[in-house]
Amino acid sequence: MKVIPSEQHGFCLGASTTTQLVDSTFDWTTALSNKNSVDIIYLDLSKAFDKVSHIKLLSKIANLGISTQVLMWLKDYLSKRHMYVKVGYDYSDRFSCHSGVPQGGVLSPLLFIVYCYDLPDGLKTHPNVKIQIYSDDINIYGNYNEQSKDEVHSAVSESLRRMVDWANSHGIPINLNKSTVFHIGKSFSGEYSVNGTILIKSNLAKDLGVLFDSRMQFTNLIDHITKKALSTLFTILRNVHTNDQHVLLRLYKSYVLPHLEYCSQIWNPHTKKLQRKVERVQQIFTRILFYRTATNLLPSLPSYKIGLKHLSLQSLLYRRVFNYLSFCFRILRLHTKLRASKYWGFRISRARTGGLGLYCKGISTVSNNIIFNTFFRRGARWMNMLRLNIVNSANLATFKKKLRKLDLLRLLKMEDY
Incomplete structure (x- = not known):
């Protein structure tokens, strides 16, 4: 039996946020290329890791054919847990944990994936309806043309209804007020609602930290990440009182570069304007670094290319x-x-x-x-x-x-x- 579904990209070997987003964007751009449209539903699960039912989890593990010895060990691992709050030297009363997997535990992500392993198959209602899951982040999307619009809308609505039923039966409520519908393409199939609650339609979607717009351009994302990177850079330069070039370089690589390179396979800009905008962050850093670490007043700064070579850096491009x-x-x-x-x-x-x-x-x-x-x-x-x-x-x-x-x-x- 296949325990980890192909739709699950969280905490799996060979999977990551990048693999999920690359797969999703391929489906979406293929639809756009064929003059189709796509409706994507982002579902917000409330405290998913804390709401896992121990009884249901152990039952699912038993159904997978896990040996009795391992099953009893897992039962003991989950049971008789308590929690309390510490403020200074004072402690609150102890409370028993009757649900949830231990936060920060090595086994917790795997146990949660097992808890949800049957979910994707239950949500497949149409060949044009796809599911993507990263841990507890769940997307349902359907692509359609004018002829199949109503059919796919009904199928996505049915998948959504099944998702709500699964969540209720497993004790993990969906916050419908925070769940959104994101549309790509010219034709829109219509509103989506669950139990009388109409899901909010958004022109922007933040999917696993990457900001998408309805035209599949990444101008908004690049604006966001460059501002975030510059903010982080100036925070470091203001608060770290050293002129040691190696220390500042390490801080830049550890805290600034990740903002500029996270999932760059998705948004890597093809226009010179956006390429320059991203590159400007590193240009600012290298210029400040040479000024700050100079032992005497520099007659002129080295060019960006020479500066990168001196610092053993490559251009962001x-x-x-x-x-x-x-x-x-x-x-x-x-x-x-x-x-x-x-x-x-x-x-x-x-x-x-x-x-x-x-x-x-x-x-x-x-x-x-x-x-x-x-x-x-x-x-x-x-x-x-x-x-x-x-x-x-x-x-x-x-x-x-x-x-x-x-x-x-x-x-x-x-x-x-």
Whole structure:
């Protein structure tokens, strides 16, 4: 029996927020490419980890054929737990925990996934209705055209009704007032409601930390992450009183870079304007760093490119492209939960260098810039520009090593900063 469903991307080997979002955006952009629309429902579960019923959880584990000894050990692990609040040296009364998995426990994510393992199959009501789950974040979406609009709307509504029934029977309430409907495309199938509550329709959706708009552009997201990165950078520079270059570099890499690179495979900008906006954060940092760590007054600052070389940094554009290709390699080598055959196909390459011959499935060849630069389509173009001896590397470490030896951006006909 398959315990962890393919729709679950949380706390699983080879899965992450990136794998879920890459898979979702492929479905959405494929629909847009075929002149379809998509309705996406984001469901807000209230305190899901705290509401897990121990009785139902143990019953599900038993149904999976787990040995009696392990089952009894898990029962003992979950039972006779107490909680209290400590303020200073004072303690509140102790209360017994009759539900929930221990917060921060090593087993807790796995136990929650087991608790929900039967959920995706129960929500599948139509071939055009898909489910995506990351831990307790659940999305239901359906794609449709004018002819199938009413049919898919009814199917998504039925999936939503089943989701509410499952949540109620498992003691995990859904906060319908915080659940939203996000629409992509020209045609909208109509409102969604549950028990008389109409779900809020939003023009923006924050999916696992990535901000989407209805046109699948990422201008709002890039505005947000650059502001957040600059705010974090200036907070560090104001409060860390050191001129040690190595310390400041480490703080930048630990606290600022993650804002600029989280799930960049999804939103990697294709326009110069947005590329410059992201790069500007690192340009500001390097300029301040040279001023701050100078032992005497500098007659002039080094150029950005020379400064990066001195600090052993790469441009943010280079880092995004490098990570992009590395993720493509991982998908092709089945190092992730994603199946490459869903997104890519192969054909005989006519390139003199013997390219990979990769092409993106589903997405039409005549499309706008947004669809043209989606992850799998752009990934296919870039991977085809690499020599076969690089693409056929034995492992990811070797692939990365070979990439580092290339003038990568020049090979991909891109201008570095």
